[in-house]
Amino acid sequence: MKIRRLVAALIATGSIVALTGCGADPDAPVVDTQADKGLEVMGDAVIYDPNHLVNDGQPITVEYWTWGNASTDPIYSMIDEYEAIHPNVRIDVTVVAWDDYWTKLPLSVKGNRNAPVLFNVHNSYDALIRPHMEPYDIDLGDLEADYSFVDTHVDENGDVKYIDSVINTGAIFYNKTLWAEAGLSDADIPTTWDELIAVAQKLTKVEGNTMVQAGFNINGSYSAIWQGLNYQKGTLMFQDDGTTANYDCETTKENLEFLQSLYDEYGIGSVKFGDDRDLSFGNGQSAMIYEWGSYVGTLATNYPDIDYGVFPTPTFDDDVPFAYDRYNGESTPGINTHQSDEQKAVAQDFIRFILANDDYIRLASQVLNSLPAKISLQDDADILANPMLAAIAPRLDRLIWPGPTPSTLETSPLIAFENVLQNGQDIDAAVAYSQQLIETDMEDSAFTSMEDRYAHYDEHN
């Protein structure tokens, strides 16, 4: 009897709670009859005139899928603005956790119940979602007039299915407190790797045989930094065919030797100093690390007490390099090609609205700690007040995007780094092994490098 009563009580409780929330929806879209809303036309080349009816003013609901929340995805705010202009449109947001977003999205786009019409895009999953995306109904010339790097997103049919809203790259984060303790000032900010080594030696602390403070910690960052170092010397990530990785080359070996010397010769860090440079920097144990803009958010959330600054990644000499580093963009939303014409029309209207609207890019820049891809905002004083963005902005023209490269270009080189610095393997053998890993992983890949679209491509080795 006890079990029966308990089960009955649980079912009743569950049923009652599950049924709560039923009732009229106060946010339901309403018929819109007012085409002329008396609002200003937005945009420079990509223009959005809000004075029109969407879906003939009839109520319509579309789904937007994202892995972010309102504090990391600027689309939330744009939806609010758009719904205020077009009260007959409701855009419901569904959040799917980042880890599993790329499992669920490709399965769900084909017209299932609650399938998204608009969805957040990350270019690293381009191959997975591109077949399901509708091209933007915006003139390519207008897009290129307003945004940088649009050409890297034009496919073989001349279509653009998403572009970069903001872009980011690596920079050096330094702990200002440790910097001051070592008697360093802003004048000591290094511009070359040799200068960085000199500064890092002052910031390194060793007690007995144990390092207690690393001057420059690169543990875990090789997967990203090797690309930048090779680009600085004019070496591409891919060979001329655009599909074969160019990891096993003299530049890679030189740079790996250089990184090894930071620890073994100059002693400014150690492989024994933990495997997570972010954690180490956040805990005040590493004075400098190489990181990307997203780390600003991590610092704010997990390490609010760290007083840090950011300076551009040094170069090997004072000359302008082939490229300072690679960049990557945060993408504008995609449109699901499997949805109805009415829903796709609303999605196209929304995309035009956000691309013409500076608010979108400003917010994206702010929440993603990245530099606007929108040309008119790239020298905006408010945006450049962010030290991370101020550090990378002058280099925008000399940043290169190799395309949505397979992850093996990051994971396999890291194995070479570990084999050399931790296992004492010969550099030639370690690099050759990782090259082999990359080629095996990419056997079935349709990836083709975008490096040849870089403005200074002809300057490469």
Add this chain to the structure above:
Amino acid sequence: MSKTTKKALSVVVTVLLFALALVTIVPFIWMFVSSFAPNSEIVKITGGIFPTPSTVDNYVNIQETFNFFRLFANSLFVAVLKTVIIIYVSAVLGYVFSKMHFRGRNVLFGIVLSTMMLPWAVTIIPQYEMMVQFGWLDTYRSLIVPGLVSGFGVFLFRQSIGSISDEIIEAAKLDGAGDARIFHQIILPMSRNSIAALAIFTFLWNWEDYLWPFLMITDSDKMLLSVGLKMFSGQYGTDYGGLFAATSLAIVPVIIVYMVFQKQFIAGIATGSGK
């Protein structure tokens, strides 16, 4: 073996068991303590093993990340309903396979058992396609119906019902009871231990089930708690404090179910393990 040796052995075993219990429990205690600490404290390298608890903000802010109570209720509803249905269906089939004699009984039972041997990864794709074809995505039918028959449950009940004397059933039949009455008034009450064991297993499996509910349910109002907990993990990091606070609350029903059924659970497993 002398009395002293026995005592020493007992002490050693007890110490070992305590050590094992400690290893098992410490992560839970760490999670619980961490749920009262800010993220900066949780990720701190220096200091002791346990973060210093200093805030209840993680609990206060859970509802901001997702509708915790709604998802909690959804999970409770689905887990309880599935548990009740699976127990009933398993008991019926266990009774049929144990006490009814018909041609092909063993073959059928073998087929039921074989469902336990198929890896989940093999069936998930066709099952997903079926749900798409039925139009059941984003409905609880897609969570409940495919799991109605549990091979493990049928096996457990067949074994336990098999230990009930045939004379009791024959006596009931002589008194005019039909199969339905025998099942509901004799077999089920005598299977309390198996019911408890299967209840714990089924509730726990459904409470923590992630992949299938994740693939089936998209509507945030219908989502289950195990899926919602993932919301604390972002592209560039995890809100550990929030995750630990929500998880600390999420394990409460499992603890309650285990505490209610634990005596019968142990007896039920013992009954189901032999004939």
